[in-house]
Amino acid sequence: AQSVTQPDIHITVSEGASLELRCNYSYGATPYLFWYVQSPGQGLQLLLKYFSGDTLVQGIKGFEAEFKRSQSSFNLRKPSVHWSDAAEYFCAVGGRDYKLSFGAGTTVTVRA
């Protein structure tokens, strides 16, 4: 069975500081990995995805993520956080059956 663990429920970061959100997955074959963001009152928006090739992937809004097969991780990073990055972030893993399994989410608070 596939699953995703996001160890951090809530992270507070200062504006301009760097951000890293952790994601560990469990999947029996080659995983398809995604990071989504949900702003308050909104649906989910795709930040980036990985399914093959370069293990460092770039996404929208200045985010990047690195796939590490040996650690079963897909951590999300941003070098300098903006107040508009305050949101809930979800890591997801999928496979060829089109089913996405999501983590519990990490809420990011940005302080001035």
Place this chain on the structure above:
Amino acid sequence: DVKVTQSSRYLVKRTGEKVFLECVQDMDHENMFWYRQDPGLGLRLIYFSYDVKMKEKGDIPEGYSVSREKKERFSLILESASTNQTSMYLCASSSPGADTEAFFGQGTRLTVV
């Protein structure tokens, strides 16, 4: 601009009522999904459909059913609503392929009293 539209943002229903949540997408996507979102649990898949009239159970199908009579519309049905079905419900759609992006609606917050 791609769009997944859920018919209601907020719903309040009574225990035992039959509840319909509607979702329409305008992207001609084959795949459609219903998730429920609860604090601390993330999104959990209820049902998905990869074609008209086709459906498959997700991880938590108990107490729910779905209908997909047309490609663009995917309905979630609560046959007899219960208080433990109070939640945020999210609809999504995607084109075929495990690496494709899922597009989400804004969600329906259902309260069962």
